[in-house]
Each structure stands twice: as C-alpha cells, then as structure tokens.
Amino acid sequence: MKVILLENLRRIGSIGEVIDVKRGFARNYLISNKKALYASKENIAEVEKIKTELGKKDADKKKEAKKISEQINNKEFAIKKLSTENKELYGSVKPTEISKLIQENEKLDIKPSMIQPLTEIKSLGKFKVKIILHSEIESEITINVITSETIQ
Template sequence: MQIILLERIEKLGGIGDVVTVKDGYARNYLLPNKKALRSNAANLKVFEANRAKIEADNAARRTDAEKLAETVNGVQVVLIRQASNAGQLYGSVSVRDIVEALHEAGHSSVSKAMVVLERPIKTLGVFDVRVNLHPEVAVTVSANVARSPDEAELQKQGINVIDQQFAEEAAEAEAAAEEFLETQAEATAEQDDAA
C-alpha cells in the first residue's frame, strides 16, 4: 500500500514522502495513529494544502522534545531486583519498570511508547536504554539493576559486583586454606617435639 508520511518514521522516510509499506502495517499502525495518509489524488491535495502547518507542528513538537532531552539525557535509574549469586534475575526488567522508575525520578512526560528496549534485562548490571522523545530526538538513560542500594552504588562506580563477590569468596577460601595448612604444620611440629 502506498502512503504519504505525516511525520518522520525511522527506516521509512520523512514528512511528505510517498512510500510503499505492507498493508497490515499501514492499516493497523500508521493510519490509526495519524502518522500517514493513503496515497491518492485527494489526500495529496489535502497534504500539500496543509504541509506548512504539519511541518510547523512537527517543528514545535521537536523543540519541546529537545528541551525535555536536556533533562532526561544521561539519567540513571536504580532498579532493585532479586537475583541469584551468578547475577541472573528472578524475572526480568521490562519497559514498564523503566518508565515507572523515570516517573519516580520526576520525568513523568516519558511514556512506554518512547522507551526502546531491544530485549528484557535479565542480569545485574548497568544497561543503556534508548528513549525516543520525538522521531528526530533520542536520548539514552541508564538502568542500574542491582540487588541492593549498596550494590547499585558500586555498579555506578563501574565495579562488577558479581566478579567482586567471586573474588572475595576466592580470597576467603584461600585464607581458610592457608590457616588450615598452618594449623596442620603446627600440629605436626608439636607431634615431632613430643616424640
């Protein structure tokens, strides 16, 4: 189906472009959301008559999005979740969780449709998440997924808490082994002295 774009759509085109898309994509998404018009002579005339207004509205929305981008860009939200010792979450972090955390941080103008998460987050760590405030304005926020606020602070400093945990456990095991060997050596020495 041929359509006329009313706003910039990533990987399709800009305002006023006539493009061909699959029928379902046009009927179920682009047309109901007023992102496009069917391409025919009447709609072309309507679009050309309103082109200046459409472009002005788009520019105004882009300006508002750029102002919002200054406050949202680089924000780090902390999400406390339960996880195994290996760092696997019991569950996952979804778009809804990130949006709720952004709202708690005072960025209530960010909606679920704006957050782009390639796949759900299923491990501990700090992850970059893209937020599309406007088709032409995108920012990045950080999702810090940790088991406790203390771990979140360590991760914020760039420390991998799982590696640190394993290193501490290995150091404790090594110290216990050395203590055991010293105790055995002392016991052997006492037995030799007694004999």
C-alpha cells in the same frame, strides 16, 4: 499500498512523502495512529495544503523532545529487583518498568515503545538504555539494577 506521511518517521520518510508500504503496516500502524493517510488524489491535495502546518507541529514536537532529552540524557536510575545468589534476576527489566521509573523520578511521560534497552536486562549491574524521543532526537540513560534481596 501507497500512503502519504503526516509526520517524520525514522527509517520510513518525511512529512508529505508518498511511500509504498505493506497493507497491514499501513492499516494497523500508520493510519490507525494518524501518522499517514491513503494516497488518493484528494488526500494528496489536502496534505500539500497543510504541509507547512504539519511542519510546524513536527518542529514543536522536536523542541519538546529536545527539552526532555536535556533533562534525562546520561542520567542514572536505580531499580530494585529480586535476584539469585549468582546475580541473575527473576525475569527481566522491561521498558514499562523503566517508563514508570522515569515517571516517578522525573515526572516525564515517556512511553514504553520509545525505550530500547541495548541488551536485555536480566542480571544485576549497570545497563545503557536508548530512548527515542523524536525521529531525530534520542537520549541515553543508565539503569542500575540493584538487589532488593536474594532468594536461595
């Protein structure tokens, strides 16, 4: 299915580009999140008209992402979790928990979908987590998992 992109997307394409994607991806993600339009002649003409406006919006998003990146890049956040005697966690630390932690500490709204742990966080210690703020801007933070108490 052919669609026209309304914003720059990592590994997919840039604004105004007509790309061919699978029907489900187009319908369920790109079009429903207003990241693309069906590639009809009318839509292609429409996107050509508003391309500069979309470019400005993307530049604003990029500026905002850069500001957030400067605020949180290379910072360390501590999270308390229940653990066993051999330093393993009950469960794991999920992106939603990391998102809430950043919201509480830095007052920044970072969606869980932007957060990508480099490895699954299932034990105590320090872990690197990548945060993708924009298609061209990413930050890296450290999550320090400490024990709240051990259970035998």
